[in-house]
Amino acid sequence: MARIEKAMGASAREAAAAHAVNAAGVPSMRGSLRAGRPVTAERGATFADGIAVRTPLEASVRRARELVDEIVLVTDEAIAAAMELAARTLGVVLEPAGAAGLAAIAGAQSPATARNFRGGAGPQAPWSARRGLA
Template identity: 60%
Template structure:
């Protein structure tokens, strides 16, 4: 296991405080709507509207000023890399697929990111090629670098401060969140179960977790672009195998319903991927008396916002 517990413990002293100690609480209206006792953690009240800043900020500290960070992203990771690059004297080039959320494009540009549109399914490949061809550039990939997962692991540190949790339910995109959180929780609360959530139209991660090797699929078919993974990162799959107890899927309708539930009970409108944990609790009979989940992002597209309102 390449995720280091000491580095996770030290991370809160290094990561930009704007991303840390996010609200986590039990909301009685949410519990009534879900029919379960749920601790919810809100990771949307920061400059990025997502949890991604924790890992990106920790990673950016590894590079010399002037380094160009290059990545492929559907938006939230690209924002995080742009924010962290600006904070640490770096620059950022982000390759995106066509048709991503205009909200995310605008926010990336606001952090000084140079955005490049790549062909369908080629964002990461194009980013790798660009980094290899340009001196001073480094390709960074969400889910691959240990520092990204270790930064996300600080969410696990904060969750356990709330007390005993039977099951933690987390959306799974490239896997940095669930592996970082699970690494900490499995060490300090080994009886707590870790359950990952994938979109029904993007099952490559759940298939890979079950098989113990990367199982690519065709193009993802889901409006939850934050978890629309079709070719998993091998390092992430390897970490998930010993850390994750179960994986479930939710369809777009369940995520849309969860977005509406969050808005009605919490006053927060997640993006579809950000509501995947809530959706899983609503539709699956997950074990435990006390469950926890994370609202991971709120960069909602205008279309999804209109549908949820």
């Protein structure tokens, strides 16, 4: 986000919401942001091992509190579906942690949420709707 703000000006932070993604099986960062300090996830199961952080670093929590507006939880099933979607439509094979963001976009429950993920606020249909996913 700092690079975006530098390129677009300070108003970029106000123009686009910043979303982060946590695996639903290890929601440590979401819990940490809500608590304002590192929290250890009680659960600890996901096949997205690249984002399976049980206890985030204090510096990571502090930085996320500065930059992130919302943390979305995605299930392993949603991640697997996003991996399949990327392979089928883009010809790209993603590892599970790399597919988590796509899973969040594809699983957005409202057009506003999907719009926020792509950073736009205009009348254009959200990415997931344009791809027949919404």
